[in-house]
Amino acid sequence: MAIDPNLISPDEFMDSSDDEPEEEEEEEIDEVGRPLDVAEDGKVVKTITSLGTGRLKPGPGAVVSLYYTATLDDGTPVATHARPKAPFQFTLGAGEVSKGWDCGVATMKKGEQATLRCAPEYAGGPPAAAGPDAAVRFDVELVSWVEWKDVSELQDGTIMKTIVTEGGGARTPDFDAVVTVSWRLTLEDPTGDATPEALEEKEGVVFTVGAEEVAPKGLEKAVQTMLDGEEAVVRL
Incomplete structure (x- = not known):
């Protein structure tokens, strides 16, 4: 199965932990002509x-x-x-x-x-x-x-993700974080010639990471690797 662009998009998430925010690493600034x-x-x-x-x-x-x-x-x-x-x-x-x-x-x-x-x-x-x-x-x-990345727990290729639109910030949802997610679920067309029909479309679904409240299986694991506002395609 594939979850299409606009499919997985953590619109926002709230972290229930009391940990201090992690410091973002300084990024080298690009410069024209250097x-x-x-x-x-x-x-x-x-x-x-x-x-x-x-x-x-x-x-x-x-x-x-x-x-x-x-x-x-x-x-x-x-x-x-x-x-x-x-x-x-x-x-x-x-x-x-x-x-x-x-x-x-x-x-x-x-x-x-x-x-x-x-x-x-x-x-x-x-x-x-x-x-x-x-x-x-x-x-x-x-x-x-x-660029497909294996985000499955066992690194066995069962949950593959590629980013479509970058998210913001530097943190991903922790266990017990409350997230708001939208997704579009389709069967994958092996030829890539046709636009697949949606099997399921959800907007603004709120759930707690780790509570196993949503389907399809594997969606929750993918969401745990995403930044706020990120959009991605996920293969299950």
């Missing part, structure tokens, strides 16, 4: 040209969608994949593209545009092989990505 040594050896340098949105970045296993143009240092074009084509896709960290791409794209946010200057040993391989001795400049726009 070179970043993303490989930490000087061989992949990223320069943001247009800021992305949100806080999330794709992790290993995420299927990323992007547009790019590749050129040599002297401006000679190597490859391009631009609109109106569908975005170029690859699985991050799977070795499907050059090491420079795996390294650089992992540091980008949704909608971010950046230049990745890759030394020859990081530039070889798809999508723009330019020879073993060529450094390559990639102008990249990260459109989106899909």
Whole structure:
């Protein structure tokens, strides 16, 4: 089964514990035009040209969608994949593209545009092989990505979640927290060609985490991993 976007959305939650709020970690502030040594050896340098949105970045296993143009240092074009084509896709960290791409794209946010200057040993391989001795400049726009995370208690793949819309804050609902959740339950279409019919739609359901008051099974566990206002797709 799948729970679709707008399906799981913790509109708010109240934590019944008396614990002090956890301090949020300081996040590095993105800056247009500042070179970043993303490989930490000087061989992949990223320069943001247009800021992305949100806080999330794709992790290993995420299927990323992007547009790019590749050129040599002297401006000679190597490859391009631009609109109106569908975005170029690859699985991050799977070795499907050059090491420079795996390294650089992992540091980008949704909608971010950046230049990745890759030394020859990081530039070889798809999508723009330019020879073993060529450094390559990639102008990249990260459109989106899909990243499934196993949120099941046994880490056995029975509850998988991907975030559609980021939530706010830094805390997720604790045991005994009172949450307000909306969801849309459908059967998953294996072809992805059709819009699945809703089996159940609920708006603003209030329940206590851990009280086993709601169905379907697995929904409660997924909610425990979500931030206030987050929207996600969950596979059960």
